[in-house]
Amino acid sequence: MVELGSVCTITMGQAPSGDSYNGSEDGLPLIAGAGDFMNGTILPKKYTTRPTKVCKPGDIVLSIRASIGAKVPADADYCLGRGVAGLTAGPELDSSYLWHFLSKAERELFSKGKGATFLQVNRADISELEIPLPPLDEQRRIAAILDQADAIRTKRRQTLAHLDDLSRSIFRGAIEGRDWSGRVEGIAEVQIGPFGSLLHKHDYINDGIPVINPMHLVDGKITVDRSFSVSPEKAAGLTAFRLIEGDVVLGRRGEMGRAGLVKREHVGSLCGTGSMILRPREGIVPEYLHALMASVRMKDHLKRNSLGATLPNLNSDIVRNAPVPELAEDQQKSYRSRNECIARMAEAVQRALAADDELFAALQSRAFRGEL
Numbered sequence: 001m002v003e004l005g006s007v008c009t010i011t012m013g014q015a016p017s018g019d020s021y022n023g024s025e026d027g028l029p030l031i032a033g034a035g036d037f038m039n040g041t042i043l044p045k046k047y048t049t050r051p052t053k054v055c056k057p058g059d060i061v062l063s064i065r066a067s068i069g070a071k072v073p074a075d076a077d078y079c080l081g082r083g084v085a086g087l088t089a090g091p092e093l094d095s096s097y098l099w100h101f102l103s104k105a106e107r108e109l110f111s112k113g114k115g116a117t118f119l120q121v122n123r124a125d126i127s128e129l130e131i132p133l134p135p136l137d138e139q140r141r142i143a144a145i146l147d148q149a150d151a152i153r154t155k156r157r158q159t160l161a162h163l164d165d166l167s168r169s170i171f172r173g174a175i176e177g178r179d180w181s182g183r184v185e186g187i188a189e190v191q192i193g194p195f196g197s198l199l200h201k202h203d204y205i206n207d208g209i210p211v212i213n214p215m216h217l218v219d220g221k222i223t224v225d226r227s228f229s230v231s232p233e234k235a236a237g238l239t240a241f242r243l244i245e246g247d248v249v250l251g252r253r254g255e256m257g258r259a260g261l262v263k264r265e266h267v268g269s270l271c272g273t274g275s276m277i278l279r280p281r282e283g284i285v286p287e288y289l290h291a292l293m294a295s296v297r298m299k300d301h302l303k304r305n306s307l308g309a310t311l312p313n314l315n316s317d318i319v320r321n322a323p324v325p326e327l328a329e330d331q332q333k334s335y336r337s338r339n340e341c342i343a344r345m346a347e348a349v350q351r352a353l354a355a356d357d358e359l360f361a362a363l364q365s366r367a368f369r370g371e372l
Contacts, residue, residue, distance in 0.1 A: 005127025008098065009088040012064075012123050013053050013080030020050040028054065029076075033083025034067035042072050051079035055086030060099060062087055062126070066118045069106030073099070085126060094136055096143035101131050104364045132368055142367045149360050156353040163346045167339055171291045174335045178325030180297075185320035188278040188289055192252065192316045193271040194241050204228060209235040212243070213272035214251030214258050220294055222249060222260035222269075230270065241271045246286035248278040250293055252314040256306060257299030261290040276316060285332035287339060292324060 004010075016030065028051045029044035030036075036044050042061065055061055055074045063070040065083040080086050087102075089095040102109075109129065113119030134142075184190060193199075204211070208229035216223050235242070243249065243262045251258035253274045262269075271277045280289050292298060301322050306312035327335075366372045 001130045002133050003127060004101075004129040004131050005123075007090045007093045007131070007133060009090065010123055010126050011053050011055065011059075011080060011086040011088070013082045013084045013086070015082045016048040016050050016052050016079060020048045021046045022049065023047065027051065028079040030079045030081055031055075031061055031084050032081035033065055034063035034070045035083075037061075037063070037070055037072050040072055042074070042078065044078070048079050053080040053086070054078065055080055056088070058088075058095060060087040060095070060102065061085075062102065064122075064126070065120045068110045068113050068119060068121055069102070071099070071102055085123070087126075092133065092136070093131075094139040094143055096147065097139035098131075100143055100146045100364065101368065104368050105129050105131075132370060134370070142372055145372060146360075146363060146367060149356070149363055153353065153356045153360060156349055156356060159349050160346060160353070163342050163349070167342050170338050170342070171295065171335060174288075174331060175292075175295075175325045175327065178327060180323040180325045182324045182326050183320065184278070184322045184324055186281070187284045187324060188248070188280050190316050190320050191240070191271075191277045191279070193273045193275045193277070194238055195273050198238065199230070199234075199273055203230050203234050205231055208232065210266075210269040211272040212249050212260070212266070212269055213274045214254055216272075217249060217251050217258040217260045217275075220260065220290070222262065222266050224266065224269065228272075235268075235270055238270055241277070243267060243269050243271060243277065244279070246280055248280070248286065248290045248293055249275050250278055250314075250319065252276050252319075253311060254313075256302040256312060256314070257294050259290055259293040261286055276314070276319060278319070283329045285329065285336050287336040288327065288332040291335070291339070298322060298324075 023046060025047050027047045027049035030046045030048045031042060031044055036042060055078050057074055057076055059074040061072050061074050062085050063083060064085050074086065087098065089098045109121055109125065112121050112125040206229065207226045208231050210224045210226055210229045212222055213228065216225060243266055245262055245264055245267050247262040249260050249262060249271055251274060278289060278293065280286050302314060303312065305318050306314055363372065
């Protein structure tokens with residue numbers, strides 16, 4: 001085992017002068033932090049004509065603030081801002097082996113973070129990480145095995161993304177060319193979550209009846225967090241806001257279009273103050289209503305009509321009057337049937353991906369214990 005800093009050059013980022021920034025691609029692209037990472041690549045938002053710290057192609061750009069340990073490979077010269085560091089493997093270290101080691105060490109590095117506003121690590125925190133250093137041929141052999149295992153995980157994720165695209169495509173096909181002369185109030189009852197004196201901050205407890213706020217609407221699904229819940233006694237006084245199967249919960253603050261379908265496991269939860277309930281009227285398929293509220297066109301409409309300069313928000317009238325397409329019930333059911341088929345396929349891929357992740361973690365541990 002050796003300290004990483006003894007076999008790797010670490011270049012800590014530094015913010016260039018503010019008057020050198022530009023968006024006209026003049027100078028070097030600036031990586032300010034992990035916010036400039038996107039799906040394993042670098043997507044800088046700014047450029048600078050006076051870079052101070054620079055990485056080269058083949059280096060690893062490591063986030064050292066907030067999202068500590070996130071990383072991307074550099075495919076060109078970039079200016080390193082103060083939220084990242086550039087790592088260059090020395091002659092005794094294979095860069096692919098270094099990449100996998102950093103993945104394994106991410107949790108350890110994160111645990112070293114310090115700071116009141118956001119966590120940050122420094123050069124010493126990175127340099128002091130201890131890395132096993134077998135001969136280069138052995139490092140390359142280990143990296144190749146981990147590359148192959150990781151490639152399988154990547155393909156699973158790509159499959160999930162394709163299935164997600166397919167689901168959206170089917171929905172677009174179902175509503176394409178339709179007359180959007182209807183209104184949400186014609187297909188769903190709309191009720192805003194409890195507000196004012198009905199639900200206070202001090203009403204929240206752990207492990208009670210879950211309350212669904214916008215933060216619990218993730219990727220089109222309801223993610224229950226029992227640390228945001230109220231007592232059964234409190235919930236008994238808010239029966240009008242209890243969720244039933246088939247409801248759609250719509251976030252009414254912040255990002256527009258966040259919506260989740262209430263399934264059996266969510267029944268009895270409470271709609272939170274920052275959300276509203278859309279209960280499908282007779283003849284409306286819940287899955288169709290959910291897809292409609294999360295559609296790009298609906299998001300755009302809600303965004304344009306939201307209130308508030310700092311934090312966009314919706315009232316019930318805005319949602320009731322939002323335009324919707326006319327779609328017969330049998331066509332809604334056809335959409336649901338096809339979408340359910342895709343969902344079953346996605347669940348199978350998700351289970352396989354979870355198994356792959358477990359296998360990969362085991363391989364990583366064995367690799368850096370010298371057992372691979």
